[in-house]
Amino acid sequence: MNDVNFTSLFVDLTSRLGLNYEFLATGYEAQIWRDGFITTLYLVAITIPVSLVFGLIFAGCLTSGRLWLSAPVRAFVELTRNTPTLVQLMFSFLVLNTFVSNLFGGAQHNPLSPFFWVVAVVGLHVAALHAEAIRGGIEAVPSSMIEAARGMGFSQFEILRYVQIPLAFRACLPAIVNGLISLVKSTTVGNAIAVSEITYASIMVWTQRDNVVELMIVLLAFFSLINFLIARAGSWVERKLAVPGYGLSA
Numbered sequence: 001m002n003d004v005n006f007t008s009l010f011v012d013l014t015s016r017l018g019l020n021y022e023f024l025a026t027g028y029e030a031q032i033w034r035d036g037f038i039t040t041l042y043l044v045a046i047t048i049p050v051s052l053v054f055g056l057i058f059a060g061c062l063t064s065g066r067l068w069l070s071a072p073v074r075a076f077v078e079l080t081r082n083t084p085t086l087v088q089l090m091f092s093f094l095v096l097n098t099f100v101s102n103l104f105g106g107a108q109h110n111p112l113s114p115f116f117w118v119v120a121v122v123g124l125h126v127a128a129l130h131a132e133a134i135r136g137g138i139e140a141v142p143s144s145m146i147e148a149a150r151g152m153g154f155s156q157f158e159i160l161r162y163v164q165i166p167l168a169f170r171a172c173l174p175a176i177v178n179g180l181i182s183l184v185k186s187t188t189v190g191n192a193i194a195v196s197e198i199t200y201a202s203i204m205v206w207t208q209r210d211n212v213v214e215l216m217i218v219l220l221a222f223f224s225l226i227n228f229l230i231a232r233a234g235s236w237v238e239r240k241l242a243v244p245g246y247g248l249s250a
Contacts, residue, residue, distance in 0.1 A: 007024050007025055011024055011025055019211075019213070019214045020210075021211070021214055022209070023211070029208070032204055032205065033205055035196060035201065036201025037201075039115075039196050039197045039201075040197040043118060043122075043187040043190065043195075043197060047122050047183055048180055050123030051130055052176075054124060054130075055127040055130025055133075055134060055179075056130075056131075056134065056165065057127075058076075058077060059130070059131045059135045061073040062074060062077070062131060080125050080128040081128050081132070085186050085189050086192060089118065089121045089190075089192060092117050092121050093117050097117060118190040122183060126182060130175075130176055133172040134165070134168050134169065134176075136172060137167070137168025137169065138165065138168040141164045145163055169241070170238075170241045170242070173234065173241070176234075177231060181227045181231065198219065202215040202219060
């Protein structure tokens with residue numbers, strides 16, 4: 001009951017300002033909108049770790065010194081960062097997804113949902129950006145540190161894991177945070193394949209209510225808040241991981 005009263009009060013107060021949020025008082029449209037918020041948060045929560053994990057894997061391959069590892073990853077990174085995310089999503093959904101459907105005997109048997117393709121495409125797109133940032137950080141690690149690690153008996157993999165990646169991560173953290181902010185904004189491409197994230201849900205509402213301005217205000221505030229929190233978290237991690245004299249100041 002309190003929720004109903006609060007919603008009615010909000011609708012009434014905003015209407016006095018000339019804003020139309022009447023759809024919040026209707027069960028069906030309000031539920032579509034709330035589901036859109038939740039779907040976007042799910043996309044962000046899943047895609048961020050996907051991008052970070054694959055960014056590390058790609059960076060490791062690029063700096064491995066093994067052509068059979070670095071060459072295909074380099075080709076993928078160049079293709080991914082040089083083409084729009086929306087084009088990649090449409091290609092994946094219309095071409096690769098069709099191939100999977102045919103492989104499994106029809107679309108009704110396809111285990112890959114539109115949600116999966118948004119996570120995969122956006123996550124790997126940003127992972128390519130992370131990979132380049134981390135690669136630059138790895139290559140910037142002083143050779144004296146690497147030689148010291150070799151002198152202690154570290155293998156190449158151990159040097160990468162315990163020396164290069166930790167130092168590289170500190171140096172390239174601002175670039176990674178920028179990539180994560182870009183990732184949050186890129187989740188909106190999901191509306192192109194009818195993933196009911198917040199922009200798709202808002203379009204469904206404003207085509208019926210003619211309240212584009214009102215919903216755009218909320219969308220701007222919503223994404224601004226998420227990215228503000230990511231930026232603040234990134235700044236906190238930077239301070240915690242700062243190494244005096246290397247990459248970031250104390």
